Amino acid sequence: MSQSLIAALQNPALYPHPVDGFQVIETHISWVLLTGPYAYKLKKPVNFGFLDFTGLEARGHFCGEELRLNQRLTDDLYLEVLPITGSAEEPQIAGDGPIIEYALKMRQFPQSQLLSTLQANGELTTAHIDEMARQIARFHLDAPRVPAAHVAGTPESVMEPVRQNFEQIRPFLSDKADLQQLEALQAWAESSFERLKPLLAQRKAEGFIRECHGDIHLGNATLIDGKVVIFDCIEFNEPFRFTDVYADAGFLAMDLEDRGLKCLARRFISQYLEQTGDYQGLELLNFYKAYRALVRAKVALFSMPADASPMQRATALRQYRNYANLAESYSTIPSRFLAITSGVSAVGKSHVAMRLVEALGAVRLRSDVERKRLFGEQQVQNDPNVGIYDAQANTATYDRLHELAGIVLRAGFPVAIDATYLKRDQRDAAAKVAEATGTPCLIIDCNAPQAVIASWLAQRQADRNDPSDATLAVIEQQQANREALSAEEVLRSKRVETNESGSLDTLVANIRQRLPGL
Structure with missing residues (x-):
């Protein structure tokens, strides 16, 4: 293939669709002709060891593979492989006669959208x-x-x-x-x-x-x-x-x-x-x-x-x-910690945990996600204490969260567990994971005004993109049955007003101060 073929293909008469103009993008292994509605990709006859496009048959084969493999992640972007016939000076797309090259036809998109x-x-x-x-x-x-x-x-x-x-x-x-x-x-x-x-x-x-x-x-x-x-x-x-x-x-x-x-x-x-x-x-x-x-x-x-x-x-x-x-x-040894949220549903615990992910490199573990990974997407009954939310399921869910926390901590990453942790025994179990892995444990006491919680819950239910099934009745029950932090737990806890961004900023700064390697 030569530059003359690429030049000759820049002829609007060759294409069965309107052409807005031509632009050529060249890489070390291909040429891409942009026509407006469609792009045509041709492979260069090169051999770099890790790829060999020197043969026409190989170029045709790998055009087909590119079409097949990219259709796994795209829809109507990669369209078809077209033979090019004629000569380098007077080519035809999908014409008669011997094939001199292959082109992969794609739906064109604006480069500004990359x-x-x-x-x-x-x-x-x-x-x-x-x-x-x-x-x-x-x-x-x-x-x-x-x-x-x-x-x-x-x-x-x-x-x-x-x-x-x-x-x-x-x-x-x-x-x-x-x-x-x-x-x-x-x-x-x-x-x-x-x-x-x-x-x-x-x-x-x-x-x-x-x-x-x-x-x-x-x-x-x-x-x-x-x-x-x-x-x-x-x-x-x-x-x-x-x-x-x-x-x-x-x-x-x-x-x-x-x-x-x-x-x-x-x-x-x-x-x-x-x-x-x-x-x-x-x-x-x-x-x-x-x-x-x-x-x-x-x-x-x-x-x-x-x-x-x-x-x-x-x-x-x-x-x-x-x-x-x-x-x-990537070779440095990071500072690890185990942070658990404690608070009722819809108080903003997931947002707090994600902040620790983005700011401190933690891996977030979510009770709502792991519960449904364990038990599946079951229909939630009117009674919030049955099915996947009964006592046995709750215990299994927290056991799984703590098992995963141990795995992530031993892999060298901090952990933020997004769960209600309303019971003392649940918080004690998390502390044992931290002790077993030699990491500090922090309880994040999450709070927000009742009106804010209600508004966040309503928004979450309207969006329908959250794994939580909690309702206002469930939240009221959680508030009534929540076991307060003990004096010992208060010493290793931080209170966060989740509706105040400054409160979260202070939390992140405090953790960084205690663990400067983050």
Whole structure:
């Protein structure tokens, strides 16, 4: 394929639809022709080792794979693969005669709607991140499992590209500080691998190696008709796509953190976990984020021309160091804590817990979510003390919350449990988890005026997007039966007026003061 074909395709007469004009977007592996209503993507005849598009048959095959795989996450965005016939100088789209090339036809969308562009313009919202979390979680839960006999996901296959990063980066570095940092990162990666090897093997055995996306970041997500759409998955290399779901989710978390959006990265991971319930693999997250950061660090060096000028080399090294520093940040040992909310339904506990997620890196565990994960979406009776809300179900729910809290704390993350904790024995059980894991335990005593609680409840019921089934009658019953904090509990509690933003700010500042590593 030559530039002459790309030039010749910029002829409105070739297309069976109106053409608003042509714009060509070129990457290292493809050309994309924008026509207005549709985009046409052609693969370059290149071989980079990790992909080989040199043969026409291969380009046709991978156009078909791109169509098939991206239809898993999109609707009417990827349309069809079209043969190009004729000659490079006088091509025809879907014409007669021998095929000289293939084009993937896509519905065109404005580049201004890419989430990376929205982020650059300060228009990326928590709603966008929450929608990505829901979509990616559903996608991972439904994605086909890679067969157990396949090498993908075995501990050694996971570690091979990690080691390759260090081997390929080292020849580009000459500065002593850069080399020392790389050695320290490699030592951390090797020690982490030895520690995580049993978990990696367990994940492989339990089917968490799935046919994933492989390249989830803000540049591969856009708004179409007001909805987030994730596109452009890896079609050309199975090992890049056949991976643990945590490697897939970790890529987006790393991308957000690289953009200075640490709060949104934390929110994404916590929301993703609420959807999947996959807390057992959380210990892998920082390992995979560091790997993804070092891939980008390596690419920054690879992009430097062989005859790079001093300015070009300085720019590439600056990009490399930014990613290397990000990777290094994942090797630090964080301060952990266990925070539990205490208060009636609709008092704002979920908002308080999410604030700890975004500000302090906690993972939120929600009683309403875990209860329904345990017992399913059962019809709630008029009596709030029966069915999934009877005494036995309550005990099982809190037991599960405390089990998960132990898992998350041992994985190295702080925990915020969003539950009512109206009973002393429930709070005592949480304190035992903190004691067993060597972490401080904080009770967040959540309060708000009755009128505010009633208004929040009404809004929640109107929105119909909250897992809680509480009614005003339930809240009144909770208030009547709530066991007050003991004198001992008051000493390790913080009172929060959830309707006052300053009260939450003070809570976060107090925790940071006590645990400066956050």
